[in-house]
Amino acid sequence: MEQVVQQLINWLALGAITALLAVGFSLLFGVLNVIHFSHGDVALTAPFVAMGVLIALPAAGFGVAIIAAIVLVGFMGVILDWVSIRRFRSAPPMMALVATVALGIVLRELIRLLYPNGSNPHSFPRLFEGTAFTIAGATVSWLVVAMIGCSVLTMFALTLILYRSPLGMRIRAVSQDLEMARLAGIDPNGIFQATFFIASATGAVGGLFTASYVGLMRFDMGIIAGLLGFSAAVIGGLGNMTGAIVGSLVLAGLETLAQAILPDGAAYRLVVAFTLVLVVLVFRPAGLLGRVPVPKV
Amino acid sequence: MIELEAVSTRYGAVPMLREVTLRVGAGELVCLLGPNGAGKTTLFKTVAGLIRPTSGTVRVAGSPDARTERIAALGVGLVPENRRLFPGLTVAQNLCLGYEAVRRERVGFDQGLEDIGRLFPRVLERLDQMAGTLSGGEQAMVALARALIGRPTVLVMDEPSLGLAPKLIREYFRIVEELHARGSTVLLIEQNAGMALRIAQRGYVLSRGSVVADDAAEALRKSSVVRNLYFS
Numbered sequence: 001m002e003q004v005v006q007q008l009i010n011w012l013a014l015g016a017i018t019a020l021l022a023v024g025f026s027l028l029f030g031v032l033n034v035i036h037f038s039h040g041d042v043a044l045t046a047p048f049v050a051m052g053v054l055i056a057l058p059a060a061g062f063g064v065a066i067i068a069a070i071v072l073v074g075f076m077g078v079i080l081d082w083v084s085i086r087r088f089r090s091a092p093p094m095m096a097l098v099a100t101v102a103l104g105i106v107l108r109e110l111i112r113l114l115y116p117n118g119s120n121p122h123s124f125p126r127l128f129e130g131t132a133f134t135i136a137g138a139t140v141s142w143l144v145v146a147m148i149g150c151s152v153l154t155m156f157a158l159t160l161i162l163y164r165s166p167l168g169m170r171i172r173a174v175s176q177d178l179e180m181a182r183l184a185g186i187d188p189n190g191i192f193q194a195t196f197f198i199a200s201a202t203g204a205v206g207g208l209f210t211a212s213y214v215g216l217m218r219f220d221m222g223i224i225a226g227l228l229g230f231s232a233a234v235i236g237g238l239g240n241m242t243g244a245i246v247g248s249l250v251l252a253g254l255e256t257l258a259q260a261i262l263p264d265g266a267a268y269r270l271v272v273a274f275t276l277v278l279v280v281l282v283f284r285p286a287g288l289l290g291r292v293p294v295p296k297v
Numbered sequence: 298m299i300e301l302e303a304v305s306t307r308y309g310a311v312p313m314l315r316e317v318t319l320r321v322g323a324g325e326l327v328c329l330l331g332p333n334g335a336g337k338t339t340l341f342k343t344v345a346g347l348i349r350p351t352s353g354t355v356r357v358a359g360s361p362d363a364r365t366e367r368i369a370a371l372g373v374g375l376v377p378e379n380r381r382l383f384p385g386l387t388v389a390q391n392l393c394l395g396y397e398a399v400r401r402e403r404v405g406f407d408q409g410l411e412d413i414g415r416l417f418p419r420v421l422e423r424l425d426q427m428a429g430t431l432s433g434g435e436q437a438m439v440a441l442a443r444a445l446i447g448r449p450t451v452l453v454m455d456e457p458s459l460g461l462a463p464k465l466i467r468e469y470f471r472i473v474e475e476l477h478a479r480g481s482t483v484l485l486i487e488q489n490a491g492m493a494l495r496i497a498q499r500g501y502v503l504s505r506g507s508v509v510a511d512d513a514a515e516a517l518r519k520s521s522v523v524r525n526l527y528f529s
Contacts, residue, residue, distance in 0.1 A: 169390050173383045180381040182365040183345055184443075185398030 002137035007260045009135075013144045015252035016151035017213065020206025021229025022236070022244035023158060024199035030239035031175045031195045034085065034096045038104030040226015042080065043203030045107060046073045047124050047211035048115050048219075055116075062125065070204045077200025078193045086192065104222065111219040121218040124211040147209045154202055155245060161198065162241065171195055175239070203229075224270070231277045237290025246288055251276065298323050298451045298482045299344060304353035306343055313339040315506045316353070321451075321484045326477040328485040328493035328514070331503035332526055337486045338378050340503065341455040344368075344484070345375055358451060369398035374444030376454040380436045384429025388420065388439055391428050392446050399447025409446040416472060417442050434465045441472065451482045458489045470496055490527055494518045502526065 021043055028036045050069035053060060060068070084103055088096035112118040128142035162168035173181045174191045182188060210225055211217040228251065236247025251273055258272040259265040280287065299321040306314045314336050321327045331337050342348040343355060346365035357363055358371040369375065374395075382391050392413065396406050404412075414421040417438045423431060428439060437457060444452060454473070458466045466489065474496045477483050487493035494500055494514045502510035502522055510522040517523055 169386065169394065172385055173394055176383045176385050177381055179347060180377065180383065181394075182347070183369065183375050183377065183381075183398075184394045185366050185369040186394070187366050 003260070005136045005138035007256050009138060009140055009144060010259075011249075011253050011256040013147050013213065014256060015249040016147045017206050017209050017225075018228055018232045018252050019151055019245045019248035020154060020209070021203050021225060022232035022248045023155070023241055024203040024206075025230050025233040026236070026239055026241055026244040027158075027195055027199045027202075029233070030241075031171055032085075032089075032192060034088070034093065035100065035230070035238075036085065036199075037097060037100040037226065037230070038080070038107060038222075039100075039199065039203055040224075040229055041104040041107040041222035042073060042077055042200050043207035043229075044210065044217075044222035044225055045076065045111060046070065046204035046207035047217035048111055049073055049076075049204075050208065051122070051124070051217070052115070066127065066208060069208065070201050073204035073207070074197040074201030077196040077203075081192060081196045086189070104226070108219050108222065115219070118219055121216045123215060124217045126215065127208065127212040143209075143212060147213065150205060150209070154205060155241075158198070158202065158241065167194060228273065231273060233287075234277060235280045235287055237287025240287065240289050243287050243289035250288070298325075298358055299453070299484055300354075300356040301340075301343070302354045302356075304343060304350045304355060306339055306348050306350050308339075313348075313506050314343065314350070317503070317506070317508055318353075319501055319508065319511075321482060323450075323482055324477075324480055325499065326473075326483040326485065326497050328487055328497035328500045329503060330487060330490045330493060330500055330517075330523065330526075332488065334505075335503040336506040337488070337503055338455055339506075341375075341377065341453065341486055344453055345377075369395075369447070369449070372399060372450040374399070374447070374449035374452045376440050376444045376452070376457055378455040378459065380440035382428035382431075382436055382439055382443070384427065386428055387425055388428055388431070389424040391439060391443050392420075392424075395443030396446045399449055404448050406446075409448065412448075413442045413446055416445070416475075433460050434462065437461055437465070437469060441469070445476070449481070451484070452476065453484045453486070455486045456488060457485075458487060458492065466492060490523055494523075 050065045053065040232247035232251045236243025255269040301319040497514045
């Protein structure tokens with residue numbers, strides 16, 4: 001029983017982190033129609049930015065460094081769009097995709113070269129210490145509680161922004177019909193910048209929790225984290241925020257299950273996760289909650 | 298209010314509009330007719346700033362070559378082909394975006410809604426419904442309501458009757474006529490020549506990107522150019 005509860009807690013923790021990355025992929029795809037493959041790398045710069053802030057301003061404290069990292073990574077997303085991705089708005093999607101892959105490599109290499117001993121893994125502190133409570137013998141740390149709580153709050157805040165605010169109304173208008181949105185006086189560039197900020201800052205929260213959960217930060221952590229976030233978004237249905245959350249929970253569930261029941265399961269968790277992606281792409285190309293557009297005849 | 302002076306446009310290497318000159322004065326209701334592929338939607342997009350002319354000048358509400366995002370703020374209500382409502386937004390949100398695009402302080406959104414309710418009572422009954430779930434006729438009314446809610450001084454409509462039942466077409470044109478009678482300037486881009494010429498004062502006929510006729514509506518009704526384009 002203890003094992004089952006522990007695995008359920010692990011599932012929710014993993015799902016929470018994945019969802020924070022997956023919603024960014026979905027949001028950016030929904031609005032820009034671009035798969036932003038460097039989103040994972042952008043998100044996973046957050047731990048480095050937080051530690052960088054702490055190195056530069058030791059008096060600031062860890063809490064301030066964390067908030068600064070979330071805001072700075074949000075702006076970094078906006079700047080990366082401005083210097084690179086926006087140049088491919090009218091280009092074939094394949095060009096934009098290759099550009100975002102290249103951007104991810106540039107980011108990783110910059111971290112490796114600019115951060116002190118950037119090639120080596122560095123320890124990253126736990127954002128929250130101690131045990132919160134025990135259920136059926138399984139311990140639940142404050143970090144896991146914070147991860148799940150923050151993820152739920154972030155999703156709630158994103159839902160409010162997207163569905164209850166004037167900004168969200170404009171974001172959805174641009175995602176549904178860019179040309180008509182322009183005719184309605186909406187400046188799409190402003191909407192793209194806002195979307196990049198929201199997606200990157202949300203990803204930064206996920207990046208910080210990822211580093212804190214595993215206790216270290218590495219320059220190339222964004223690759224796998226990004227691929228898992230992207231896969232979760234694809235499983236749920238790219239462009240669909242609820243789909244991204246559902247996809248994250250399904251993916252995390254399968255990873256956790258693989259670790260729990262397979263011999264040497266940890267080694268196979270990615271095999272299982274990406275096999276699920278293949279299965280979904282074959283049998284439900286639009287994802288679990290995505291809808292394939294039906295052409296009108 | 299709308300002036301196109303020797304405007305030419307291209308899609309890549311293909312010429313779309315060729316030296317088109319067109320004027321719509323304040324308070325006029327002018328129609329632009331033409332068969333499929335004549336360049337009517339290209340002209341709409343050129344007026345709206347979505348397509349930049351390769352030569353010539355476009356002046357809308359006194360502003361030359363205005364950016365698309367600024368057109369509505371100049372007091373121009375736009376009704377594009379196929380309505381183009383935001384399907385995943387409610388009718389109220391679609392109207393709100395139309396209202397904020399024009400952003401005329403003298404009319405509040407609620408007052409704008411009241412005005413819309415007088416013209417299209419059904420639209421007010423559908424405020425909380427997703428625009429994508431409306432019938433074709435309702436979508437046409439909401440698209441026009443969205444363009445009107447900010448009380449624009451100029452209205453540009455691209456094939457508003459497309460896909461509507463004959464009864465709805467008559468109702469739609471009656472509303473356009475009423476708007477014109479209240480003082481709105483209207484450029485009505487239409488394929489339905491009979492209906493458009495019945496309510497318009499003047500008309501232009503576009504064929505293969507060029508204006509081939511330009512006259513009073515009455516004269517165009519009898520014109521062989523219109524007859525040949527539509528009935529030959």
